[in-house]
Amino acid sequence: MNQLTEHSWSTPQRQAKAGLVIILFKATVSIVKTVWPLILVLLFKENKKGMDIYEIIILALPAIILTRSLVEYFYFRFYIAQEDLIIRKGFIRKQTITIPLGKIQAVHIEQNLIHQLANVAKLKIDTAGTEKTEAEIDAIQVPKAELLKAYLLKEKPQQPAESTVQQPPVDIPAIRLSFGDLLKLGISANHIQAFFIVLAFAITWLQNLEEIFGDRVIRIVKDSSSQVGISIASISFAVAFVLLVSVVVSMIRIFLTYFDFQLAQTEKGFKIKSGLINTRQNLVPFTKVQYISWEANWVRRKIGLYNLEFHQVMSDDASNKKRRVKIPLTQPQYIENLLAHYNSLVAPQSKGAFGIHTSYISRHTLLNGVLPIGLFLTIFLLISWQPWWLLLLLLIPAIALHAYVYQRNFHFYISSEALQVDSGTWGRKTQIVKWCKGQQVTLRQSIYQRAHELATLQLSTAGGTITIPFIPLELARQIQNYALFEVEKSDKPWM
Secondary structure: OOOOOHHHHHOOEOOOOOHHHHHHHHHHHHHHHHHHHHHHHHHHOOOOOOOOHHHHHHHHHHHHHHHHHHHHHHOOEEEEEOOEEEEEEOOOOOEEEEEEHHHEEEEEEEEOHHHHHHOEEEEEEEEOOOOOOOEEEEEEEHHHHHHHHHHHOOOOOOOOOOOOOOOOOOOEEEEEOOHHHHHHHHHOOOHHHHHHHHHHHHHHHHHHHHHHHOHHHHHHHHHHHHHHOOOHHHHHHHHHHHHHHHHHHHHHHHHHHHOOOEEEEOOOEEEEEEOOOOEEEEEEEHHHEEEEEEEEOHHHHHHOOEEEEEEEOOOOOOOHHHHEEEEEEOOOHHHHHHHOOOOOOOOOOOOOOEOOOOHHHHHHHHHHHHHHHHHHHHHHHHHOOOHHHHHHHHHHHHHHHHHHHHHHHOEEEEOOOEEEEEEOOOOEEEEEEEHHHEEEEEEEOOHHHHHOOEEEEEEEEOOEEEEEEEEEHHHHHHHHHHHHHHHHHOOOOOO
16 A cells, blocks of 8 residues: 555645646636636627727736745645644744644544535645645645544544554544435425525615616616516515525535535444535544534424534634534434533423513513514604504514513523523524533623623633523522532543
8 A cells, every 4th residue: 555654744735736726626616716807897888999008917917926826835834843834824924823733623524516526625624723724735636635534633543552453543433414314304494594595685686687787787677677666566576586595505505514414433433425516524522522403493303404503612702603513413312422422401400490570571572573673663653654654563472472482482591510501482492501611600680680680691611602591590509500610520621
């Protein structure tokens, strides 16, 4: 076998030769994103005589971007020296990234369509507490990427002793999605959310066209709409068309994201692979998980589908997308399997279920319904009153109903090891957090809560915050004291 040895990593190495194709592709995408508005301006401008500033920019930008990309490729080196991963890049502006191997938490392997055609992969390296990927290697041969990943995570099989032969660790398959599973996920997705995304995209695109071409686009739209005619039937058809597009978009998004989804258990965490065009291989270390949650809308609950999320260690200003790793579950029993390495369900161990005070309903309705809607109606009355503004009043009972259902469904359970919170209105969400993962326990009181001996409790971890609103003050203090006591006495690491 012609495999790379450990010592070969000490030699500075370039990216794969096929990486040049990747670099040129990224440069082309960057050029198109930068130049396409200028190209549209040139196509529709009235005076086309002579070369103007737009044509000069169109000629100069691609040359600058391509030159910079080629320089980045030829001056990129990576190697390992004295238990540090070192990446050097840049020609005029040189940059050296040094990452201690002991601080590396996860190494991800990704392949988009271009990577797959070139038989290379992108390597992304994460360390604890960072808000983004610490370092990337855009193009490295797939076998070499696997070897480097194993070396960085110290997953290499140890050298066998003379009398004992140790086998390399074996990944245990846990979840794999079939074509039927993807269909169920796509059909039961949140199409209302996709509907508004498509609608917002259409409006934004129309505004961009207006900025480029002026009133010409608006006149075309008005002329077209006058020819078709505006009626209830035409509006209904437009809404139905956008909704159909939203369903198609949801299905495509599910297939692109979760195609060939596989989850396997390793010694250090869960290894995840998924993606159709962009293939990703991620590792979720057990030690990096701060708390676990799963949720399902009304349709998915009826057919046993859930979205489970591992909330990982991130810095305070990291985005939610960076904190969370989502796992689609097509069978409820998968939840207990994934919880086994963190903490089992708390509800069966708890002595009882706790809820939130019924005054939550009236306060939520007042602060989020009556007051803001009353303010809007007052402003509209002073500026330009229209009778149909009164339809806003219909939102108040809808907000009250939402608060009522949320209060009825909210329960939390306490055990000596962890806290479980169940919540939701038309869907359901469950969160489980171990006391030893807590970093801060905050007790908050509004003026109303102080007058009625109530409080809102927030348990903050390095992966996010869990909130329990409107509970008795004495109970909130007991939970706060117990959580802080468990954090202080626990010898288990929070990460």
